[in-house]
Amino acid sequence: MSVLEAALAFGFAALGLALAMNLWRLFKGPGVADRILALDTMVINVIGLIVLAGIESRSGTSFEAALLLAMVGFVSTVAYAKFCLRGDIIE
Amino acid sequence: MSGVAPLAETLAAALIVLGAGFALIGSWGLVRLPSLMERLHGPTKATTLGLGGMLIASILWFQLGEGQWTTHELLISVFLFVTAPVSANMIAKVHLHRLRIGEPGAPAGPAGPPDPPPGRADWATHEAPHAGTPGDFEGD
Numbered sequence: 001m002s003v004l005e006a007a008l009a010f011g012f013a014a015l016g017l018a019l020a021m022n023l024w025r026l027f028k029g030p031g032v033a034d035r036i037l038a039l040d041t042m043v044i045n046v047i048g049l050i051v052l053a054g055i056e057s058r059s060g061t062s063f064e065a066a067l068l069l070a071m072v073g074f075v076s077t078v079a080y081a082k083f084c085l086r087g088d089i090i091e
Numbered sequence: 092m093s094g095v096a097p098l099a100e101t102l103a104a105a106l107i108v109l110g111a112g113f114a115l116i117g118s119w120g121l122v123r124l125p126s127l128m129e130r131l132h133g134p135t136k137a138t139t140l141g142l143g144g145m146l147i148a149s150i151l152w153f154q155l156g157e158g159q160w161t162t163h164e165l166l167i168s169v170f171l172f173v174t175a176p177v178s179a180n181m182i183a184k185v186h187l188h189r190l191r192i193g194e195p196g197a198p199a200g201p202a203g204p205p206d207p208p209p210g211r212a213d214w215a216t217h218e219a220p221h222a223g224t225p226g227d228f229e230g231d
Contacts, residue, residue, distance in 0.1 A: 007104035018118035063163035
């Protein structure tokens with residue numbers, strides 16, 4: 001096992017644990033803002049997972065997925081927050 | 092692993108461990124901290140920084156190890172570093188708004204609910220709706 005493989009294994013484990021903790025916050029709440037924040041953090045952690053998978057597979061094809069997820073995650077967070085603030089997303 | 096500079100491999104491995112550690116600490120802060128205003132710090136700072144570390148590791152690995160120059164990671168990191176404060180601001184606005192309308196179960200934090208701004212001003216969580224839009228309840 002090379003250094004990089006060990007580091008990748010640690011990274012996958014850490015990000016998986018982080019996702020589990022975000023899921024706990026998503027179910028626990030207690031407020032709507034906490035759930036939006038937990039979803040936003042989950043998206044960021046999944047982007048990290050995709051980047052690590054791209055390093056492991058040694059192919060640059062997964063970065064479009066990561067970029068797309070970053071954009072969709074940001075737009076959905078803002079849409080959720082906007083809906084809570086105004087009761088409408090596009091006015 | 093033949094043909095790969097050991098320096099590049101070690102550097103990428105160190106950055107991956109550092110970045111994943113930061114992401115883990117950010118999510119641990121999301122679980123551990125007592126109120127939302129404090130919980131915002133973990134994901135928006137530590138997790139974003141950790142992802143930046145992993146993206147730099149990816150750039151290094153593909154440049155030094157595989158010999159190809161990729162810019163996707165730069166795009167992703169710039170996009171994330173620009174959007175993280177915006178989404179944090181929106182979530183904090185939702186929290187203030189919910190506190191003001193008295194949502195049950197959401198703790199305000201150890202410092203209590205935030206003082207309103209001085210004068211007749213109010214938190215800009217729910218700015219005055221434009222006339223004629225669905226948010227305009229003036230005539231109801």
